[in-house]
Amino acid sequence: MTEDPNFNCHGGIFSLSMGYYIPCRAHYHCYGSREPPNWCLSQRNYTWTQWGCHCDLKIGSCIVERFQDKNERLEWSYCIPNEEFYCANRR
Numbered sequence: 001m002t003e004d005p006n007f008n009c010h011g012g013i014f015s016l017s018m019g020y021y022i023p024c025r026a027h028y029h030c031y032g033s034r035e036p037p038n039w040c041l042s043q044r045n046y047t048w049t050q051w052g053c054h055c056d057l058k059i060g061s062c063i064v065e066r067f068q069d070k071n072e073r074l075e076w077s078y079c080i081p082n083e084e085f086y087c088a089n090r091r
Contacts, residue, residue, distance in 0.1 A: 022062040
């Protein structure tokens, strides 16, 4: 595991989003979280991982991951609390 803070414990690279740092020490701390608003609609060439929002012990925050099919790259971003969720990509 790299010490680089841009990489999570699964080796995914950070992707900037509308999510933010939510401290956690266990997965259940993230059960009330969702993907960031600008990730809510699956984009072409992206696939969700099976984890949903979960606690990444290296980062110490609730994160969500997706797989970029084109470049075969795992990306992660911070989650947001359920009560703040809206879908930024809906028209």
